[in-house]
Amino acid sequence: MPADVILRVRGLTKHFGVARDGEAASADILRAVDDVSFSVRRAKTLALVGESGCGKTTAVRCIVRAMPPTSGNVWFRTTAGGVVDLAALNEAGLRPLRAEIQMVFQDPYSSLNPRLSVLDIIAEPLVVSGVRNRTVIRDRVANLLELVGLRPDHMARYPNAFSGGERQRIGIARALALHPRLVIADEAVSALDVSVRAQILNLLLELQDRYHISYLLVSHDLGIVKHISDQVGVMYVGQMVESADCQAIYRRPLHPYTAALLAAVPIPDPRRRRAAYAAPGEAASPRNPPPGCTFHPRCQHAIPRCKLERPQWAELEPGRFVRCHRAHELQLRGIEA
Amino acid sequence: MLDRAAAVLDAQPVLEVRDLRVHFDDYDGIVRAVDGVSFQVMPGRTVGIVGESGCGKSVMARSILRIVDRGSRVVGGSVLLRRRSGVEDLMQLEPDSRPMREIRGREIALVFQEPMTSFSPVHTVGSQIIEAVRLHSGSSRAEARREAIRQLEHVGTPHPGYIMEQYAWQLSGGLRQRAMLAMALVGGPSVLIADEPTTALDVTTQAQVLELLHSLQHQSGMALMLITHDFGVVAQIADDVVVMYLGRVVEQGPADAIFHDPRHPYTRALLSSMPSVIAKPRARLATLPGAVPHPLNRPPGCAFHPRCASAIPGRCDRDTPRQSVVQPSHSVNCHLYHEADPT
Numbered sequence: 001m002p003a004d005v006i007l008r009v010r011g012l013t014k015h016f017g018v019a020r021d022g023e024a025a026s027a028d029i030l031r032a033v034d035d036v037s038f039s040v041r042r043a044k045t046l047a048l049v050g051e052s053g054c055g056k057t058t059a060v061r062c063i064v065r066a067m068p069p070t071s072g073n074v075w076f077r078t079t080a081g082g083v084v085d086l087a088a089l090n091e092a093g094l095r096p097l098r099a100e101i102q103m104v105f106q107d108p109y110s111s112l113n114p115r116l117s118v119l120d121i122i123a124e125p126l127v128v129s130g131v132r133n134r135t136v137i138r139d140r141v142a143n144l145l146e147l148v149g150l151r152p153d154h155m156a157r158y159p160n161a162f163s164g165g166e167r168q169r170i171g172i173a174r175a176l177a178l179h180p181r182l183v184i185a186d187e188a189v190s191a192l193d194v195s196v197r198a199q200i201l202n203l204l205l206e207l208q209d210r211y212h213i214s215y216l217l218v219s220h221d222l223g224i225v226k227h228i229s230d231q232v233g234v235m236y237v238g239q240m241v242e243s244a245d246c247q248a249i250y251r252r253p254l255h256p257y258t259a260a261l262l263a264a265v266p267i268p269d270p271r272r273r274r275a276a277y278a279a280p281g282e283a284a285s286p287r288n289p290p291p292g293c294t295f296h297p298r299c300q301h302a303i304p305r306c307k308l309e310r311p312q313w314a315e316l317e318p319g320r321f322v323r324c325h326r327a328h329e330l331q332l333r334g335i336e337a
Numbered sequence: 338m339l340d341r342a343a344a345v346l347d348a349q350p351v352l353e354v355r356d357l358r359v360h361f362d363d364y365d366g367i368v369r370a371v372d373g374v375s376f377q378v379m380p381g382r383t384v385g386i387v388g389e390s391g392c393g394k395s396v397m398a399r400s401i402l403r404i405v406d407r408g409s410r411v412v413g414g415s416v417l418l419r420r421r422s423g424v425e426d427l428m429q430l431e432p433d434s435r436p437m438r439e440i441r442g443r444e445i446a447l448v449f450q451e452p453m454t455s456f457s458p459v460h461t462v463g464s465q466i467i468e469a470v471r472l473h474s475g476s477s478r479a480e481a482r483r484e485a486i487r488q489l490e491h492v493g494t495p496h497p498g499y500i501m502e503q504y505a506w507q508l509s510g511g512l513r514q515r516a517m518l519a520m521a522l523v524g525g526p527s528v529l530i531a532d533e534p535t536t537a538l539d540v541t542t543q544a545q546v547l548e549l550l551h552s553l554q555h556q557s558g559m560a561l562m563l564i565t566h567d568f569g570v571v572a573q574i575a576d577d578v579v580v581m582y583l584g585r586v587v588e589q590g591p592a593d594a595i596f597h598d599p600r601h602p603y604t605r606a607l608l609s610s611m612p613s614v615i616a617k618p619r620a621r622l623a624t625l626p627g628a629v630p631h632p633l634n635r636p637p638g639c640a641f642h643p644r645c646a647s648a649i650p651g652r653c654d655r656d657t658p659r660q661s662v663v664q665p666s667h668s669v670n671c672h673l674y675h676e677a678d679p680t
């Protein structure tokens with residue numbers, strides 16, 4: 001694992017058994033995450049993008065071991081300098097690493113306990129990790145509040161006294177309490193108003209620059225992703241179809257699905273109205289994905305081979321991975337800045 | 338079809354909202370959800386009503402059709418609908434009256450963000466569309482069934498005969514929204530109000546539905562009132578834009594003017610704080626300080642003044658700004674654009 005890589009996911013797979021009427025669970029297999037590989041570098045951001053059901057959230061849940069993956073490796077470089085496979089550890093083995101990987105959730109209303117004060121919410125990870133001294137805790141919480149742009153003298157208040165954007169700041173303060181090396185944010189700004197979203201995005205960028213935190217971000221919004229990512233991985237029906245440098249993927253996508261996603265994003269400029277093209281039809285079900293390339297029924301570039309043979313995950317150019325039989329010959333349109 | 342074409346030509350608004358005021362009672366007081374909103378909807382054109390949460394855009398849309406919740410009431414203003422029989426002020430009609438019920442669906446139709454709540458889960462999609470057809474035309478069941486299938490085809494649903502037999506919860510989000518549109522359009526409305534019609538959809542499905550709305554409007558000449566928080570969606574399909582903040586219109590005008598020559602500090606700030614695919618990677622966004630206040634605590638004067646970098650002390654925090662005309666059809670409600678009030 002290269003020295004600047006903090007998280008390396010290889011071949012991550014999560015299958016769920018689905019009960020069919022009258023049959024046992026596992027009669028059907030839902031391939032929620034199917035052979036996903038990527039790396040997150042130190043102090044950088046990798047964004048997983050894709051539409052609903054693509055498996056991005058399940059992938060993240062497997063990485064933090066909220067559920068066990070079916071197979072694959074999740075190598076994590078610890079503060080101590082060693083590399084451990086999170087996928088292979090048991091609960092006891094994971095516990096000391098919990099502090100190093102923290103999460104920020106999508107919904108700032110349901111992710112904060114309404115019966116706890118802000119002090120107690122942010123102090124909780126500290127207390128769990130063994131800090132007992134009330135003064136130390138108060139000082140640390142005050143620092144964290146200041147860090148995320150909230151007033152320390154508001155720590156006695158309850159979540160209902162705060163707006164959505166402020167609650168998300170509280171969630172970020174809680175995530176930072178234990179000096180994590182990796183913060184995982186699942187649609188962390190999606191629920192916020194436009195005018196507040198920018199504040200939180202800027203805060204995340206600022207914190208990264210200051211504390212060299214690595215981010216693994218999950219988002220369906222390509223605009224947000226462009227503002228915060230160094231690298232982007234595009235998922236479709238459980239598989240990673242393309243990953244690359246942020247700039248490169250927007251300018252010149254290599255996978256037809258990435259191109260379709262980019263073509264569908266509404267650009268906030270009436271002088272740049274888009275042609276009607278977006279991928280026709282709808283995403284396949286991960287329960288019954290089409291054979292060959294899962295995107296072929298919606299792909300305008302599909303050839304007979306795409307229907308039969310599953311494309312391999314391959315590095316087409318340095319740092320650019322893609323899962324498409326025709327990636328080497330297609331000239332796809334991206335978005336010019 | 339013919340009188341619709343004529344309506345496009347004579348360029349009279351099909352719907353005109355004038356100084357509309359809607360209040361509702363909250364536990365802690367009266368919320369002025371819509372507070373003096375005026376704009377016009379032209380036949381064959383799309384007006385985008387855009388604003389953040391609490392700006393009153395959805396309450397306003399429901400008030401037009403008189404389907405606001407219990408506790409809310411229209412306290413002033415008018416909504417003029419141009420019909421074949423003349424101009425009617427919808428605010429003068431009783432919400433449950435026969436004329437109002439005839440206007441709903443037949444003259445003005447409404448589709449919501451979440452079609453799941455608009456369809457009954459215990460009846461098939463087909464039976465509900467058939468019912469809507471029969472309500473509007475009084476045709477026989479067999480005729481209504483053929484018409485329902487035709488409508489589903491019209492909105493681009495594959496296998497309409499199969500969709501007819503499904504329940505709404507069996508359909509994907511995109512198909513459900515198409516079925517919803519099919520049902521909304523059976524009465525041949527002259528105005529379609531779409532309240533966040535693509536917000537719950539994935540981006541490729543959203544692109545399909547926006548394209549569909551655009552082509553349906555093009556074919557029928559109906560006016561489209563699109564309510565959204567998404568400036569990207571507005572830029573893609575609106576001809577005219579109305580920007581709202583806390584129950585009031587802050588700026589309105591042609592889409593090109595709103596995006597390329599915005600005047601209100603709120604419009605400007607919103608546009609520059611939007612994450613966009615055309616931005617540079619990791620570019621810091623311009624930010625607006627604070628958050629939208631609760632409508633119950635609307636700041637006095639211009640409601641935007643506490644967040645506004647250009648606020649004039651003693652004026653913006655005291656006086657409600659009047660409308661200033663920037664260009665014909667482009668106006669802004671901001672003290673920066675008119676002379677001091679003679680107080």
